[in-house]
Amino acid sequence: MHAGGKERLGAKRILASPRIYTWFENALGAHRAREIFVREYLQAAEGERLLDLGCGPADVLDHLPGVDYTGWDANPAYIEVARRRYAGRGNFVTGDVSQLDVPPESFDVVSAMFVLHHLTDVQCxxxxxxxxxxxxxxxxxxxxxxCYAQGQSPIARWIISHDRGAFVREEKGYRGLAERHFGRVRSQVRGDLLRIPYTHCLMFCTEPLDS
Ligand SMILES: C[S@@+](CC[C@H](N)C(=O)[O-])C[C@H]1O[C@@H](n2cnc3c(N)ncnc32)[C@H](O)[C@@H]1O
Known part of the structure; x- marks a missing residue:
């Protein structure tokens, strides 16, 4: 295994701890980034049925109104913490998002925060x-x-290339995946959401296609 692979494995083990994950993310400014994501993009209203894919410890619940929340994540330790921390605020399911098993037309909004870059094209x-x-x-x-982007700061590019997720893409890569399943995909690249140089790709997908 090359050095980068070893570093990624080490980071993966440390950040698998829900407490360290939340502390580390918040130190980088993730709290504010989540608040902006919820306010400007997700725009979930009270009572909406929300499915949060790859929910982690469900930190997003700190920013949401009284939605009918279902969080779904492969890491049982994250789900356990979410259940304890947000008891009574939602349903929390341990499972692989590429084997999602939910009834058709059962949600008003689905969120996937920092998940696609962990998944292969097939899983996505x-x-x-x-x-x-x-x-x-x-x-x-x-x-x-x-995401990777033309002209992004070399520091942002370096940090992103060392992410735990092994499938970081450019905006067009993420869009291409979403356009197979949604008739309308709007996307935006932003470099101002964290305290550190970083580049994010956000997508707002509507008009679900049959597949
Ligand atoms: C960077 S974390 C983001 C967590 C949370 N959405 C947030 O914004 O804090 C990525 C999450 O995706 C989950 N994940 C990765 N691959 C997954 C898969 N195949 N099925 C379900 N969850 C997965 C990880 O366990 C982790 O909680």
Whole structure:
């Protein structure tokens, strides 16, 4: 294994701890980034049924109004912490997002915060198809991930290249995946969401396609 692989494995083990994950993310400014994501992009209203894919410890609940929340994550330690921390605020499911099993048209909004860059194209496609099926007509999927971009700061590029997620893409890569499952995909690249140089790609996907 090359040095980068070893570094990534080490970071993966340390950040698998829910407490260290939340502390580390907040030190970088993730709290503010989540607040902006919820306010400007997710725009979830009281009572909406929200499915949060790759929810982690469900930190996003600190920013949400009284939605009907379902969080889904492969890491049982994250789900355990979410259940304890946000008891009574939602349902928390341990499971792989590429094997999502939810009734059709059962959600108003699906979020996937920092998840697509952990998944292969095939896993993304399975997750996005299931997300599209799970949305009611008029529903929306909103995503955010690190991305590579022309002209981005070399520091941002270096940090992003050392992310735990091994499938960071450019905006067009993320869009291409989403456009297979949604008739309308709007995307935006931002470099101002964290305290450190960093580049994010956000997508707002509507008009779910049959797949
Ligand atoms: C960077 S964290 C983001 C967590 C949370 N959405 C947030 O914004 O803080 C990525 C999350 O995706 C989850 N994840 C990665 N691959 C997954 C998969 N195949 N199925 C379900 N969850 C997955 C990880 O366990 C982790 O909680």
């Amino acid at each position: 496609s399975l997750m996005l198809a299931a997300a599209a099926r799970s949305l009611r007509p008029g529903g929306r999927l909103v995503t955010i991930d690190p």
